[in-house]
Amino acid sequence: MPFTRASGILLHPTSLPGRYGIGDLGQAAYQFVDFLTDTKQQIWQILPLGPTGHGNSPYMCYSAMAGNPMLINLDALVEQGLLEMSALAQVPAFSAERVEYDQVIPYKLELLKQAAHKFQPQESKEFQEFCQAQAFWLDDYSLFMALKHANGGASWSDWDPAIAKRDPEALEIWRTKLADDIFLQKYLQFEFCRQWFALKAYANERHIQIIGDMPIYVAHDSADVWAFPENFMIDPETLLPSQMAGVPPDYFSETGQLWGNPTYNWEVLEETQFDWWLNRIKTSLAYVDQIRIDHFRGFESFWAVPEGEETAMNGEWIEAPGVPLFERVEAVLGKLPFLAEDLGIITPEVEALRDKFDFPGMKILQFAFGSDHRNPYLPFNCDRNFVIYTGTHDNDTTVGWYARANDYEKQRLVSYCGGLGPESVHWAMIRLALSSIANLAIVPLQDLLGLGSEARMNTPGLAEGNWEWRFDASALTPTVRHQFTTLTELYGRATNQWP
Template sequence: MTRGRRVAGVGLHISSLPSAHGIGDIGDAARDVIPELASMGFAVWQVLPCGPTAYGDSPYQPLSAFAGNEMLVGMSPLVRGGLLEQAELDELEDLPVAHVEYGELIPRKRRLLDRAAGRFHDVADRRTRADYQAFLARSAAWLDDYALFRILKTMHDERPWVEWASCYARRDAAALAQLRDDHADALESVRITQYFFDRQWRVMRQRAARAGIALMGDLPIYIALDSADAWARPDLLRLDAEGRPTHVAGVPPDYFSADGQLWGNPLYDWARHAEDGFAWWIERMRHTMAMCDLVRIDHFRGFEAYWSVPGGDDTARNGQWEPGPGQALFDAINGALGEVPIVAEDLGVITPEVDALRQYFGMPGMKVLQFELANPGFDPATLAEDCACYTGTHDNDTTRGWFDGTGADTRSDAEREATRENALRLTEGQPEKICDDVFRLALHSGCRLAVAPMQDLLGLGSDARMNVPGRTGGNWRWRLSPGALTGDRRLAVRAMIRTAGRELPDSLH
């Protein structure tokens, strides 16, 4: 844990790790990178949400708030476990190394995972079978619904559940019972694949802990309409009788967008959640904290008040602010689980009421230097201790791309130049060193946690950006090149962290 300590963190999603199998994974790829991150001096490793993705590949629109993304399962551990032959991995060998090509990867890897799952019961020893049964028991609240959901998605050509045959969309008990009989093997394959994810994640977390690294997860506030959660528990959302949202999430119009942002996620029926003491949220947080040591919650301001847009609207213009659950939700979570270590993503238009809610529970907020440096009077020394300071996030350009102005950018030329001048004024004034210098600003700030995306630590440009909000394709693809973390570079980053007086991971003491 990081409470009370001044430490440094790195943002690096699992999919971005080097591997020979088309995508980073929680198996050997994570095993290999953990000692490298520790040697650089990082005590926190932040990843994006790790749920199963759908069209668009966004980790913020997962098919489940509880399931793991099977594309992140490591294949080499399955070979060592006797579930696959090494030669079978040849199906993945010609996939790109520099980025994830999801359209090519997903069908190939899914075939291999199904093959491994089909061999599981013949190969697993007594200890593994017992571990699998324990996984089924602790996952009972969500796993059956998720397996049914995935099989039904396949049966309906991946269409959203609101477009399925009525007996399935409405969860007719007889229809689902027949489905369980007719597709028993396919359902078991989904369950076993989720076990692969669970088992490998536990090993990864243990390795990180031994290296002195805390895993920081990421929790989207909203769930997707096309998700197992919405299908299984429509009563928790503001949906009509056909399963269509009566109101959806977004943010209001502002200087950058006259129409606001229409996210389209169904909104929660917070009154319904309150009736059972926020039981679903407690289980969601329990599951999250079984995977991570601390968690960033996306769009924290939505817990105090959220922008509610009528379900049929094409823009967010006609929305209105409605009160969120506020203190009652976090009282319930902390009462059930103890004090949960949360970093509140509080970017954007933040009111005193949002700050008060965050501060009441002692949650650090976020400061992003790319935004802060747009203020001519900005002084990093004034950043509060109860904040996490980021050079940038997955939604920002890289520091190099931001400074050079080479990528997607909403700033005017004058704004861009003023920001460049401010950044140079606060650093050593050398454009070629801007990535390290901005990282130093974060490290020397008063914030207990200073985080940089891996792309910034390597000085990469806009082509290494993880996500361009609003862009419909080409996101979430960047990967760390094998060998990019040279010994010299790791030592240089560690020296910056040490010089800033931040604690190194326990494995370096």
């Protein structure tokens, strides 16, 4: 890790405040970076930045390499002369507390189309250079999204077979036919990158590093699978996954979890020296400073479920080539700034893979109080090379968790904290995280603000109502700022506190 001790906040940009219905890369994002700086933080952790599909989940994106156009700030387009000020005069009465995706997406997309129409690509050397430099993913992605719109949003496996199977003549015909929409997609990626990289530079200049999230799997309905089906376990006839990812039955689910993503054709990927993975990781490292690998255990062995199954019960564990993959990536890119999401039932083999490359693991405090002193999530059982969290985007907030915790968990938490009142449980958990020996401590903003279950970001297994939470800027009060700064300094995690 590049830090002796550091701390930071988990907040996805969609949760930022603002008048356009969804958090974006505008003024509120810069103000949040200023808040991190003022409170002596060194980390801003985010969720995947990709263009979201059905369900609006950042873990099921149309591309593993593109950005989400909904994060583009509209005020910046006015400043560039691509939108009239009057176009933003009548903004719908969007909720300030939730992202109403069904209303926000068509509203913003129409304005983004207006800006694209006014943009002059032939006069922008920056745009031309961007398209050339990113062509290895941008060309396929732009055509994929244009085709998807032309097919009414249908999954690529339901398109005309000539297009679905990438017949060269058919592709050339559609490239000409959809030239305007293809340009729109390229422009949106250009503008997203321009705004994101400006924000990232602003953060880095203030000694704030950004941790991004990289899901191990990609969505079946994505440009990645459509463009490179040979890299995935895809049935050549149905074009659907012949082998699906998930996890087996366990204490939490009698039927396991069937995610529906295609698993990787690791034999083909090895034959190509993992080129697709190299491109994906290089692209991700341009967006962020460090990468949290979601479901890291899948690089050691993964649960594979045959095509046609409706649950994950009838799967099997298959070994994955994690060692040669990371050796190849390290040989090309150097020491890897990865964090391993190693939660759940982790085998010694998975731990060995993590430790071989010195990847920090994760500890979640909400998991720490359900058993005795040997619980691996307790702060005093945590090693330095870990990231400790009060909770994650998949957990309830600390206040919500405490309200539902059993008496045993509450008693143990109270004993470790030396007593607390219900109104201060979030500060007690924050103190435990910051005081731990772990190199990094990350606090979801919901926990810093002491919010309840209404502010939960995601409930796994729940199809609707996720990824919607937004915060009010006025919640970052002087009291919150002072207390967070004080604890950060007290436990040696403040910016420039260590040489």
